[in-house]
Structure formats: structure tokens, C-alpha cells
Amino acid sequence: MAFLALFTKSFFLSAMLFVATFIYYLGFYVCKKHQNIQLSSAIVLYSLYLLMFFLVFTGGVANTGPLWIYIVAPVSLSIHGFRRGLIDIAVFTTLIILIMFIPSNIAYHAIYPIEFKLRLIYSFLTVSFLTTLYEYTRDHALKKTLELKHKYQKLANFDPLTNLSNRRVAYDILKQEQSHLSRNKEKLSILICDVDEFKRVNDQYGHNAGDAVLIELAKLFNEQIREQDCVARWGGEEFLFILPQTSAKNAAIIAEKIRSKVENHVINYQEHNIQITISMGIAQFEMDAGIDEVINHADKCLYKAKDLGRNRIQASNEN
């Protein structure tokens, strides 16, 4: 359009269009180079408004300048979203009306027939309304999709009963921690914890009471671990603790603290006071040991702890 205006000797219009092109490029540059999307969109949007005011004021080529104002609604709404975009459009419409209806003896501007001015405003408002409706629906659909994404992500990563990480996430964390281990030569230990005679809790108080016990245990475990540790629901009444920068010896101290905390904790469910105990198997990662191998070690220790009478911890070097 700038080149066309140049060929038709509309030098001022051509210069304005070249300036606008440069400003849009500047907006693009700010976005690309400085990742400042807010600033670049403000540059694009408000320079577009200025160009529109200029085209309506001067008439552009043969008084067709006002026909470009329809692009304002979609650009405003896509840049500033539903609410702010609507405010921008309202302010823009008011200024356009002022420019077109201002008496030409006050400011000399392009003269349009009254029918044209009114129809331009009506059609602009109709396009703005339809664009707003579209933007609202799109925004609503996007929010719903993000909500669903968040919900399914949560379902995929967390156990819905206890809100702890599930087995898959625990395995991923173990893989991650194991890779740190080979790089930093740090120690890493795990605890596998199983509720003792949990079937009895279900049989005696009901399945819902069993669920309440698991929820309370998860809370208690979370309170006992350090920031760098992780506790996950490994299976039915089994939990896995991942303890980075921790030797088996220190893991045993942590395990004993947790075991004793559970032993002395009374879980109130409806009118029942439920007391439970846990057994734990401890294993430390050796440099070239695989994850399954270490889990196997911890599992064997857990069985041993159960065999020795439950409510105890057992480390692999005590086998």
C-alpha cells in the first residue's frame, strides 16, 4: 500500500504507511529479540490505532481509508483478551466518532456523507460484537482445555486417594536421582514401607476406614520427610521413600523416626481410634546397581522385617 501510494504520488500517505511498517517491524523485533511480548503488542496495537485515526482523518486514497478500521477489533481482542480488548475497542470507537463528526471548521478533515459515517459505525460495531463473541468462546474453550489438561496431568502423576506421587512418577524420580548419583558421587537410599496387617483394619473397621488410614499416613509421611526427599504410593498399602544424599545408615535413622511416629499416632475415624504400625526395608544405591535391583533389595528387607515380627526397620547390610 505504501508503494502504491508512492506511485500515485500520495507522498504523505506513503510516508505514513512506511513509518507504520517500520513500527510493526520494531514490534516484531522487540518480541523476537527481547521476548517482551507485552511491549511489542502495545507497539503494534497503539500504532495501528494511530494509523487508523490518520486514515479516517485524512480519508486515505479517495476517502476509502475508514474501510481499514475493521481490523482493529480482532487485533485488539487477540492482543489484550476479552475484557481489556473490549475497553480498547470502546475507546477507539469513541475517538473515531469524534474524528468523523468534529466540525471541519475546527479541524480540517476528510468529509464523508452522514449515511456513510453511520453505516461505518454500525458495521464496525457489528464486526466488533461478532469478534468479541468469537473471542469469548475461544477464551472459554481454552480455559476449559487447560483445566482438563491440568486434571488429567494430575490423574496421570498423582495417586487420587493420598495425593502422593504415583509409582510411575516415583520411578522417574529414581531414574533422575540415579543419574545425579553417577555424576556427583553422592549417596542415595530408598525405603519401602508397608502397613502391618492392613487387611485387619479393612476387615475390622471397613474399607473407608482403611482409605482414611492411608490418607492420614500420607500426610504424616509428608510431614516427616526433608525437602529433598520424596514419598510416593508404591502400591496398595505400600509406600516408597526416595532419600537423596543419604546413606543407608542415615536412612535407617529417618526410617526409625517415621516408624516410631506412626506407632505413637492414633488415627480417629468416626468413633474409632485406629492404631497401626509399619515395617520398612532400606536399600542404598551402589554405583552400578540398577533401579530394579535396589528396589528388590529393599523389598527383601521388608519381607525380613515382616518375618521378624513387623513394626520394625531392616537394612540390606543386616540381611
Ligand SMILES: Nc1nc2c(ncn2[C@@H]2O[C@H](COP(=O)(O)OP(=O)(O)OP(=O)(O)O)[C@@H](O)[C@H]2O)c(=O)[nH]1
Ligand atoms: N482401604 C484400602 N485397602 C487397600 C487399598 N489397597 C490395598 N488395600 C488392602 O490392603 C490389604 C493388604 O493385605 P495383605 O497383602 O494381606 O497384607 P497385610 O494385611 O497388610 O499384612 P502384612 O503386610 O503381612 O502385614 C488388602 O486387604 C487390600 O485389600 C486401598 O487403597 N484402600
